[in-house]
Amino acid sequence: xxxxxxxxxxxxxxxxxxxxxxxxxxxxxxxxxxxxxxxxxxxxxxxxxxxxxxxxxxxxxxxxxxxxxxxxxxxxxxxxxxxxxxxxxxxxxxxxxxxxxxxxxxxxxxxxxxxxxxxxxxxxxxxxxxxxxxxxxxxxxxxxxxxxxxxxxxxxxxxxxxxxxxxxxxxxxxxxxxxxxxxxxxxxxxxxxx
Amino acid sequence: xxxxxxxxxxxxxxxxxxxxxxxxxxxxxxxxxxxxxxxxxxxxxxxxxxxxxxxxxxxxxxxxxxxxxxxxxxxxxxxxxxxxxxxxxxxxxxxxxxxxxxxxxxxxxxxxxxxxxxxxxxxxxxxxxxxxxxxxxxxxxxxxxxxxxxxxxxxxxxxxxx
Numbered sequence: 001x002x003x004x005x006x007x008x009x010x011x012x013x014x015x016x017x018x019x020x021x022x023x024x025x026x027x028x029x030x031x032x033x034x035x036x037x038x039x040x041x042x043x044x045x046x047x048x049x050x051x052x053x054x055x056x057x058x059x060x061x062x063x064x065x066x067x068x069x070x071x072x073x074x075x076x077x078x079x080x081x082x083x084x085x086x087x088x089x090x091x092x093x094x095x096x097x098x099x100x101x102x103x104x105x106x107x108x109x110x111x112x113x114x115x116x117x118x119x120x121x122x123x124x125x126x127x128x129x130x131x132x133x134x135x136x137x138x139x140x141x142x143x144x145x146x147x148x149x150x151x152x153x154x155x156x157x158x159x160x161x162x163x164x165x166x167x168x169x170x171x172x173x174x175x176x177x178x179x180x181x182x183x184x185x186x187x188x189x190x191x192x193x194x
Numbered sequence: 195x196x197x198x199x200x201x202x203x204x205x206x207x208x209x210x211x212x213x214x215x216x217x218x219x220x221x222x223x224x225x226x227x228x229x230x231x232x233x234x235x236x237x238x239x240x241x242x243x244x245x246x247x248x249x250x251x252x253x254x255x256x257x258x259x260x261x262x263x264x265x266x267x268x269x270x271x272x273x274x275x276x277x278x279x280x281x282x283x284x285x286x287x288x289x290x291x292x293x294x295x296x297x298x299x300x301x302x303x304x305x306x307x308x309x310x311x312x313x314x315x316x317x318x319x320x321x322x323x324x325x326x327x328x329x330x331x332x333x334x335x336x337x338x339x340x341x342x343x344x345x346x347x348x349x350x351x352x353x354x355x356x
Contacts, residue, residue, distance in 0.1 A: 002349065002350055002351075003340055003343055003344040003347065003349040003350060003351050004312075004340075006293065006343075006347060006349050007293065007308065007312045007340070007343060008312050008313075009290075010290035010292075010293030010294075011219055011293070011309065011312055011313040012313075013288070013289040013290050014218075014219060014222075014288035014289055014290050014293065014294055015215040015218065015219055015313065016289070017288075017289065018211075018214065018215050018218055018224065019211075020210065020211055020214050020228070022206070022207055022210055022211060025206075025210060025228070025232065025235075026203055026206050026207070026210070028232060029206065029232055029235045029236055029239060030199060030202075030203075030239065032232070032236050033236045033239040033240055036236065036240060037240065
């Protein structure tokens, strides 16, 4: 007998005794598939829930982390000999005098805090609000929403470039549509008091 | 799901026995073969909406079953090497025990090739597709398997076949 014939006949014989209970197997397969589909759906829901919980729990911390990474000193300072403070080192009390006539004329003091809040003390003649303001730093950029409740109402926060040298803080406007804020923050340097 | 299951049931009844027999001829273990064939058909039902639109869904489920069988063979070989355990349970004693033993001594790719070629009468191109190998490789597997089986069984090799 040739090997061809032997293999074919042998396979036929060996498979001949195999008579599966097709209907029983079908029921089993359908049942197991349903369980698997259910498990798959439950797993998907759980996975989504885990992602949502993780986002809610860790999201704010991650954002804070990213924010702190951005709080770095400017890379290309105009005064390389001066120690350029990072965000924490920027904190302190500053004062300036606005000499131009108007509601903002007079002596201003500004306390920058490490948590990004700022407390402003205005000249007595100034009628507006001076609390609840914030600032942010990244690189050599300084951004603040000061006077957003009145003088700069409806306008975007102002963006400035900051430099410190010789105990003075200079803010140069980059983008600020609020002329009054530009006048207070950048018409004269801020002298550090503490 | 009901319409899908009706369509699937028709397909299952037509293909399940053939796939089971093919897997059995590769593994020679009835319970393992049933487990593996069931798993292949579970995967088929899971993907039925997509696979049923294929030109040949039976090739898809066969491919899955044979891959699972070959994976099982690999695991078993490693396990037997580790455990030195040859006792097997739930084995259906084949009528042609010599052939079954000889096939059992072939490497897994040769085993699958020879079963698909001689039992299922699949052409070389289709075997290559199912096993995801080149046609020339499938021919080599078949040639080697046939030569080895002829040696083990003391039969003549026909040189004019593929």
